[in-house]
Every structure is written in structure tokens, then in C-alpha cells.
Amino acid sequence: MGRIIILRIGHRFFRDQRVTTHVCLTARALGADGVIIADHEDKIVESTIRELTSRFGGPFTVHSGTPWRKAVKDWQAEGGRVVHLTAYGLPLPKMIPEIQNSGRDVMVVVGSEKMPGEMFKLADWNISVTSQPMSEIAALAVFLDWYKEHSAFVQEFSGSRLRIVPSKDGKEIQQVPG
């Protein structure tokens, strides 16, 4: 399976930092390789996610400021495919085999209600995680879980300094020797 990068469109400095951080946490935990925050540089979100990755492991990349159209077109020019998650798109269960079988690197575009109309035309697939008003964080989570066939539950991260140990009713966290 190829690389998976999330393109987060519509981020605004300060106002969207928490939602964008949720996008980044979701992407990392569920097996994406990185996030690009389009159009607006945000060193605060970048450093939050880099610090977390240095503690809990990677690899996971985060960049901000690339113009969204350039990010999409560069990705496609290099042979990658683009999935745009939108409540208006075709149903995930129907389309997931075609996306998985493409064998290409995949960029997953998430945004907000203000997504540029042009994105619907540029995307190789417009995909809905239910045809209901939806959180883009939730849509991304379900998409990644399906696309990666639940492999995030068994993946290992490299270079972690901390590891959470599953527990019935406590909080157990280990230092990783190294």
C-alpha cells in the first residue's frame, strides 16, 4: 500500500488550531504518513504535532502553508490519487475497493463547509462517510480505518520514548528504553 497524506483545507490561524490538531492526531494514530495544512502557515500546530511524534513515535510529517491547489496538482503530477471527503460524495462502502485497488499514493482532502467548488472536480474521488452533515475528523477516522483495513490497531511506531500499555481501568505509560 502506498503513502497516505492528509491535506487539510480551510485552516485559519488560532481559530482552527484545535480542530486541525484533531485532524493531525487522527491521521497519525490511524496510519497516515503526514498532514499538509494548506494555505496558512501555522508553526504552533506543527510544533505540537512534532513534539508529540518525538514522544510517541513516527514517522509522521506535518507541514503548513502550501497553497491547496498546488498541493493537489503536484500530488497528481507525481502519480498520486486524490480522495476528497465530503457528505455530497459517493458512499465509502461502494467506492473503497476501487480506491484500494488503485495501488497509488493517496492524498485525503478534508475541509469545512467552505471547501472550494473546484475541489470536487480536481479530486479523483469524492467520497462520503454517510450522506449526513458530518465532522471531517470523524469522516477521516472512518476512511482511514477502512482504507488501512484496521491495521492501525497493530502498527508499531519507531523512535518512541513513551508507550501506553492497555489497561482495564488505569493509566499505564512506559518509558521505552533506548
Place this chain on the structure above:
Amino acid sequence: MGRIIILRIGHRFFRDQRVTTHVCLTARALGADGVIIADHEDKIVESTIRELTSRFGGPFTVHSGTPWRKAVKDWQAEGGRVVHLTAYGLPLPKMIPEIQNSGRDVMVVVGSEKMPGEMFKLADWNISVTSQPMSEIAALAVFLDWYKEHSAFVQEFSGSRLRIVPSKDGKEIQQVPG
């Protein structure tokens, strides 16, 4: 399958409205019956979600202000079970059959890093959607998709005035006759 209610703990007025709204959208789209926002009344989030439900259908309930401990204990006193989603818990894939087989109404508790330690003891199950730092919106999405066995992709909502029609590359929305 019994009822599913989400208990959102740690909501603060204004500061958390967007994240809590994402929780509510996720809950509704992925087949929960309602959300309780614990401890802090928030009529703005309530009215946002009620207005959306009146347009896109229900049933879906939202209430705010119930003290979190009371919400949990009342639920359990009526025979319901409580799932607390936390990165420290036992893995979802291992535990989901036991939760599904309980045959009880299920309350799903989501919060933030500031979750009271007592919650880990009160919960019938502490469940992790990966043992990584995680968005509670993403964890809720994946939990509901597994628990409901993807049935949200085929569910119908009652009383909707608007319906999104899946589309390859457009935005199609229909008025529902009624």
C-alpha cells in the same frame, strides 16, 4: 441492539463549542440516539444540533448541564452499560464482541485529557481506539462504526426536510416532500 447515548465530559462554554459540535455531528451521523453534554449548560450547541436535526432528520436528542457522575450512575442504575473511550483502555478489536453481546443500552463517554480519574473505575469498559494520543471525535467515530457494524451507511432518518443525494463530483441536495 439497545440505545446508544454519548456523554461528552469536559465541555466548556464557548471554548469547546466547535469540538462538542463535532462530537454531536459524529454521534448523529453514525447512529447514536443522542448526546448529553455534562456539567455545563450550552444552549448554543443544543440549538445548532436541534436545527440540523429538524432539517436532516432524526430522532436525535441533545441535552446539556447534567452533572457527569449523576448521568453515569443514573444510566447504570437503569441497567445500561458504560463504555469510556480512552487511549489507556483495552483494545477495541479485542473487546467489541463483549460489548455488543451485553445486549444493554450503552453510554459512550468521551472527554479530554482532563477526564476525572474516577471515570476509569465507574466505566464498565475502558476502551482504546489505538493506544496513541487520539482525537475523541475520531475515537467515537471508529467505535460507533464498529459497534453498529457499519449500519450508519444504510440508515434512514425520519422527518427530514433535506436529503443529500450521493454524487460523483457535484453537490446535490433534495427537498423531501412532506
